[in-house]
Amino acid sequence: MASPAFSLSPSTANAPQNSTILITGGASGIGLATALYLHTQSYNNRIVVLDRSPSPPAVSELTSSSRFLYIQSDVTSWQSQRSAFARAASHFNRLDHVFVNAGVAEIGEQIFTDHLSPSGELAEPDRTTIDIDIRAVGDTLKLAVHHLRQKTGSASSGSGSGKGQGGTIVMTASLAGYLASAGAPLYSAAKHGVVGYLRALKSDCAKVGISLSVIAPGITLTPIILGRREGQGLQAWGEEMKGRGVPINDAETVAWTVGFIMGLGVKGSGSGFLIQGNRVQELEAGIARTREQWVGREMLELFRGGRGAPLFPNKL
Numbered sequence: 516m517a518s519p520a521f522s523l524s525p526s527t528a529n530a531p532q533n534s535t536i537l538i539t540g541g542a543s544g545i546g547l548a549t550a551l552y553l554h555t556q557s558y559n560n561r562i563v564v565l566d567r568s569p570s571p572p573a574v575s576e577l578t579s580s581s582r583f584l585y586i587q588s589d590v591t592s593w594q595s596q597r598s599a600f601a602r603a604a605s606h607f608n609r610l611d612h613v614f615v616n617a618g619v620a621e622i623g624e625q626i627f628t629d630h631l632s633p634s635g636e637l638a639e640p641d642r643t644t645i646d647i648d649i650r651a652v653g654d655t656l657k658l659a660v661h662h663l664r665q666k667t668g669s670a671s672s673g674s675g676s677g678k679g680q681g682g683t684i685v686m687t688a689s690l691a692g693y694l695a696s697a698g699a700p701l702y703s704a705a706k707h708g709v710v711g712y713l714r715a716l717k718s719d720c721a722k723v724g725i726s727l728s729v730i731a732p733g734i735t736l737t738p739i740i741l742g743r744r745e746g747q748g749l750q751a752w753g754e755e756m757k758g759r760g761v762p763i764n765d766a767e768t769v770a771w772t773v774g775f776i777m778g779l780g781v782k783g784s785g786s787g788f789l790i791q792g793n794r795v796q797e798l799e800a801g802i803a804r805t806r807e808q809w810v811g812r813e814m815l816e817l818f819r820g821g822r823g824a825p826l827f828p829n830k831l
Contacts, residue, residue: 516804520796523771525552530774535561535607537600539590539655540617542566544737545687548766549614549773551576554583563603563610565590566617590617590651600658609666612777613659615686618648620739621699648705652686656712659684664723681724683777686712690733690789693798706731710787713799717785726784728776731798733791735764762792 536553540546541564554562554577563584564571571578571585578585584606588599604610622643630638663681691699692706713729720727734740736753743752753763772795776783787799807815 517801518797520794522793523768523775523795525555525771528552528771528775529778530555530558530560530771531612531777532558532560534611534777535563535603535609536612536614536777537563537565537603537610537659538614538616539565539588539596540687541614542568542572542585544739545732545735545766545769545773546614546616547572547574548770549616550583552767552770553774553777554580561607563607565596565599565603590655591646593654596651596654596658600662604662610659610662611666611682613655613663613682613684614773615652615655615659615684617651617655618687618739619644621702626700642701644701645705648702649708652705652709652712656684656686656716660720660723660725663725666724681720683726683728683780683783684720685773685776686727686729688713688729688731688787690731690791692729692731693787693789713785713787721781721784724781726779726781728783728786729788730769730772730776731787731789732764732769733762733789735766735769735790737766764790764793768793768795 530553538546538550541550541562543566546564546566550562550564550572551574553560559582561582561584562577563586564577565586565588567587567589569587577583584603586599586602589595600610622641625640632638663684666681686709688709689702689706690696691703692708692710695703695707709729710731713727717727734756736749738749740749740752743749757763769790772788772790775795776786776788779786785799786797789796789798810818
């Protein structure tokens with residue numbers, strides 16, 4: 516049985532307060548909308564934005580604030596991200612929440628379209644989408660866990676005792692991470708990978724006091740939208756698509772959802788929130804409840820029977 520869909524507003528999202536929040540890919544689109552929302556004065560949050568753009572977003576509400584820090588960072592570079600996280604933690608003395616959001620759309624057609632190298636051989640595909648949307652996500656996750664574990668007292672000992680509350684990590688997956696998007700195979704594969712990170716890591720993150728979750732937005736009005744006619748504005752494109760029956764999200768709705776999940780704390784651990792047409796629905800609990808229907812009882816019991824075996828030893 517599916518969880519019920521619901522709507523959010525700035526006042527009902529119950530976002531965290533008095534917290535330090537790091538956002539990757541926060542100079543535009545969903546990331547910027549989230550930075551602006553969580554920076555609301557009454558929340559008294561400190562916002563750190565990591566983005567590849569050399570300049571911060573031209574929003575005086577942020578750039579003039581002592582509660583805002585912008586760090587130019589290339590998420591595909593481990594050294595760049597590591598340095599940025601360290602600077603953020605040092606500047607505000609701690610990190611409480613991390614929004615793993617940096618991403619790009621599908622870049623060209625990489626599977627059926629052949630390109631030749633200068634020597635006339637089949638050229639290597641462009642893997643930028645994979646590099647940013649899943650490989651860099653793993654790096655951000657590693658850094659987020661490292662810094663948030665400092666709050667639990669388990670980082671140095673490696674004991675994984677999980678005492679205290681480490682914070683929350685919210686990752687941007689996509690509707691394409693649950694229902695693959697035809698025409699965007701690399702993007703779909705990467706976003707399925709983000710959901711895979713959630714399912715593989717949620718229990719271990721909980722052991723060290725970290726709540727891990729994903730958002731899965733459908734089509735959202737952001738600069739990465741493809742398919743617009745030359746000169747067509749984003750809002751005009753959105754209205755045209757709505758007229759054709761396409762469910763469209765505003766970036767602000769996605770931002771409220773991120774704040775909502777962070778505000779849930781440990782109660783949001785392991786959740787995956789689909790966002791379509793500015794409506795929100797939690798998916799992971801329903802998928803888990805119906806597991807026997809799509810796996811079958813025999814296969815599910817076989818899986819459960821071997822689940823406790825030490826196939827992948829770790830220190831937790």
